[in-house]
Amino acid sequence: GVGPMTIAMLVENTVEAAEMQSGVGA
Structure with a gap:
């Protein structure tokens, strides 16, 4: 399965x- 870190x-x-x-953020 997919680990929480990957998600x-x-x-x-x-x-x-x-x-x-x-266009939000730096």
């Missing part, structure tokens, strides 16, 4: 990509 990394990358697309 955390995927979620973090998804949030970061979403912020970049919407």
Whole structure:
């Protein structure tokens, strides 16, 4: 299965990509 650390990394990358697309964040 997928470990919690892997899921955390995927979620973090998804949030970061979403912020970049919407222009939010540094």
